[in-house]
Amino acid sequence: MIYHKPRSIKDTVFGVFCCLIINCLLVNCFLFNAAAKAEQKIEKLMTEKQQPIAFTLLDQMIAQKMALDIRYFCQQEDTPKHCWQGVTTLPDELAQLITDTNLGSVVLFAENFDTTEQVVKLTHDLQQAALKSSLKKPLIISVDQEGGRVFRFNKGTAFAGNMALGATYTQHQTYYTERVNHVIATELKALGISNNYAPVVDVNTNSQNPVINTRSYGEKPIEVAKHGVSAVKALQQHGIMATLKHFPGHGDTHVDSHLGLPRVDHPLNVIEKNDIFPFSWAIKQASPAMIMTAHIQYPALDDSTFTSKSGKTFIRPATMSRKILHDLLRTKMQFKGIIATDALDMAGIAHYFDKVQATVETFTAGADLAVMPFKVRKPSDVQAFKQFIKAVSKALETRIEQGEFTLAELEASVARINHHKESYITLPSVSLAKQIEQANNIIASSFHLELEQELADEATVLLKNEQGLIPLKQYSANINAKANADNHSNNNAALNIHVLVENQLEFEALTLAINEEFAIAKLAQPHITAVIATDKSSLMNKENNAALKRSDLFISTINVKTASLVDLGGMDDLVTVPTGKVASTSKESKLTYDKLVELALANAKAQQKPVVFIGRGSPYLMSPYSQHADVVLLGFDDRSFYHNNAAQSPGYNSAIGILLGNQQAQGKLPVSL
Template sequence: MTVSLIKGSHFLFVSFYLSTLFFLTLSTCYALPTKEVSKNVSNEHVLNNVMTEKTKSLRQLSDFERLVATKMALDIRYFCPEASPTKSESTKPEYTKQSGATEPCLQPVTKLPQVLAEMVTVTGLGSVVLFAENLITTEQIIQLTYDLQQAAVQSPSGQPLIISIDQEGGRVVRLPHATSFAGNMAIGATYADHGVKFATQTSTVIAKELTALGINNNYAPVVDVNTNAANPVINTRSFGENPQQVAELGVAAVNGFQQNGVMATLKHFPGHGDTHVDSHLGLPLVAHDLATIEKQDLAPFQWAINHSEPAMIMTAHIQYPALDNSTVVNNAGEKIIRPATMSRKILTDLLREKMGYDGIIATDALDMAGIAHYFDEVTAVVETFVAGADLAVMPFKIRKTEDIELFYQFIKDVAQSLQQKIHHNALLSTELMQSIARINRYKAQYCQPPEISVAKQILLAEQLIAQPEHLALEQTLANNAVAQLRAKQNSLPVNVADINRIHLFVLNWQEFGALKHAIINQWQRGGKAAPAVSATVVAQGDTQAQLQNGDKLAKADLVIATVDTKIASAVTSVVDTGGAEDLLTQITSMKNEQHEVGYSLLLSYQLQQAQKQKIPSVLIAKGSPYLLHPYIDLASTILVNFDDHIYQKKDEQSGNEQAYSSGYITSMAIIFGQQKVRGKLPVSLQ
């Protein structure tokens, strides 16, 4: 018998293999969660009392089937226990019927239903992904993560859950009241003067806040090198266009997360920075040659593997023919180039063997169109496992009670298909056990439930999350990140003595409140009475009234306009709200919010009028700097603050809740001469 030591592990592979099988063999019954787990759902029926014979049969999972479930990560974003069963005439496997529902379930899971707790226990599910809808208050989040872990540790394996979140900072955040920061491109804008300082500090704060809530894995940082100005899904989520800079900042973020108790996830391997297709909506192809791939796309991942120990690397649903030009047959019977997520050449031969990575390989969400539009659920999961992925993320949706039964069937079908693959390639059996060992190794290090009581955990978290020190760092990052794209000679700072009236052009009243607060804040710091502030609020009324709003503008000494480049350009991604499931909701929202349509035209008109009347104007861009070309010659000054977050914060002087933006505070300080521009754009604008 060959005995091999797994890299980075303190346990022999054979020892783990034997102990795992021994434990699973002893575990012939499936315990329900304790009363402590289900105390918030005491009115629900225990599923055992109402199970059909078919359900009882499905719940009898084999050891192998539970191992397969260990390699899955489900979201529990929504669940409708009272939803009507879905009717379908489909001849496909039964679980595909879940896609036939006409009314989507949009009831957020904020407390763990008994039936979901039992599903976690019975299957030995490996991981859960939380979204903004699951995260309301500190107390509620901690109770939810606690209940999830209690359900998990009662599974036959006794292993805790990897509880994951996308808390990148900036454009992609899920926690409602935590410190969010301005995001990766803002951090990249500080690199020239501060190196990796802010990458380390921000990831440290994010990790501490996640740990306090019972969340142990962050799907961050993004280390894609963004070289495509038309990239709809990465752009400001990237640290920049310089591979070495991205690499160093990525390693700093990994260390900041993991030294503070949270697994880090580098994404999206082998690189998503040079695409113009969002993989939530389609299947991108990168046509780089091998030299470019190694120098640009792979460089940050290789650097991180060499200089840190990232717990996870997430795959991209993307085609890289220079790395793997082999084909796979899709649902339509067509041969297409294998996506990286399904490529053994990319995940095993390249990432695992050539690049030397021994952490967890996780797929990007398998419900994204880059996979889901081309492959059925079972094929997608099995192909990713054969390729070398350890964790299949969001391969199946549980949205109603009947979906739980379908999920058991799904596990069995995946297991059966995988066993057929193993029958033809015995190496896959060894790799499966290595994969389980790898997952459990990181669970032992990062995922153990807190030893303190829930009440104590809540108390500590409330003292920690968004504490003044963390919010001060958020403002300090903004102070050092805001960059200048354009400034006419002598346009900055403005002469405060010449300013008696300022006119604002904003999308909505929240924008107006945050911007006005930032203006007043800066004038009060200078010991001066604030100027009069008027505004054109696009969400307020009809377009004709906005176009004729010239009297307010004509009386102004300064025009300040804001633009969210996602809205102004109609370039957006469902990643901003969550995932592929949001596409329908997003389209409906756009139809209902007609004031956003044409915002760019209205903005251009306002800036043109200011220009004609020789009124100085400042445009503050929130989001991607790539999309500002229409305004380059219209505004006197353009500032880029990268961040589009506005939240309610208690005003230091009045004590009242106030709309607040750290980027606006910095921008006003620059405009009115309280500080100089410090940020430097980490990308080229062509």
């Protein structure tokens, strides 16, 4: 429990109240009630006529310490509770909000990205709105561009993600980590983005981890640390603020902090050697601009408690812990950069604190930036957000009066943010048209896409190879020899390949990969038949059974990953989209296909067909499929996309190339199964 000094008695009512306080816990409850009343006032303002709100200097400092997401915005006040209009052009209301409040930062999501031209125009307009403010400070424009499963700009170069980079470590150390992050930084810079919420340096030691998993470089702290340093240096050399996350470590959890409050019970020596080691190493070696907190309980670091808005008592999460953020990270570890919270609308915080209380708690703990503390989704929310800033300002002023925080700390925090803005944010000196032209030449350039393919090639892991299937060109020669002996057929007769894929895009990408790799191997183009999965009946119909019976080889693919809200974006995805798309953290949407793949693999094996399984994603989830396959290839690049009117998949290209013997499997798993 955090104890507070009582306020001075200023009037009779307050004096009577103070006399009833028998311990400091009741003061904590009082502060919570005050924050709750402020929250109710904000909600009421959402429906009231908007009135001008004057900002004090303290209010302006608070606004500079906030990072607001602009994922959605609807002009209509009578819109349903959840607005689903993605912000691709800056609405006047949001522009005015930025100007009026001196907002410090914005966060972009996939809904803010359409074309390269559109993104450049959006970031340009955001900065122009910021420069019209009284302080004339540019915005920190942030995005989660980790690569792999967390990739917001679908027109850019995605790469295969951190675990793919970890899989290249044995052969190449951090060579690809550096090259990949050079490209990511170059593309972000071209788009007008100044801060990447990456790299993830959590050490993934829990195979059941739903939120980190393949976002981690691996399970060895020193390797994770070296990758992290390479990523930070590459990003920051190109003027992009790097963000180490999630401090003090999210690698050994089985709860997604989007949905709950995880807890890590490691003893202090394990925390120092494992969880925080990559952070301390990177602070010393690379001076990261930013570190993001984790909404996680770490009793060995701070076992103090708080009273939630439901009245229950819980151990304080790292995001709200002064012992962890100020005493450990800022003082002991000597971190000089910006401490940013993870999103404050995540359940790991929002289920326990109201908006005002959460923001104040994290500021007094030592955070510089409160990320996504308030949703602005329609015009009336603009006025409510301004009142929210004032409520936070008033509550923080009270904490300063009580001696739990100091004005000097607040001023130092704002100065730290502005120092990093001056160091990293250089607004373009050329015209908007020229910026767009330059960006079009950079985003997803042929050089960048070649590197994406190269990483996929180097990272793919061969987990199983039985029946002599690899190299497939040798197997094909054996099939042809048998056919020639039996039927006097052409020595280069085409193979019959039957495939199971999830959708049309996957089928086109896999087909292109097969045809191109067969051409490289100088083999006749195979006859490809397919089941494009819809349900179980599509697998069991007569046409499919006949195609499988005629086939010389069966191939099935699946993207295997533990679902998390981070893949989609955030807490907004918990609810149903009006178009009928349901965003869920469960695997319900994939369940039918998961079982279909298992059934298909077992069926093909039962018919004594050579079986190849191509898994893309988490190595921890391969077992149900591997047991039925002769060849198991794991690639971390699970992206299929259209480029130059053709379906592409770096992961499929690598897997089929290895299968045919056109290249060797170089990847080594950076985690234990």
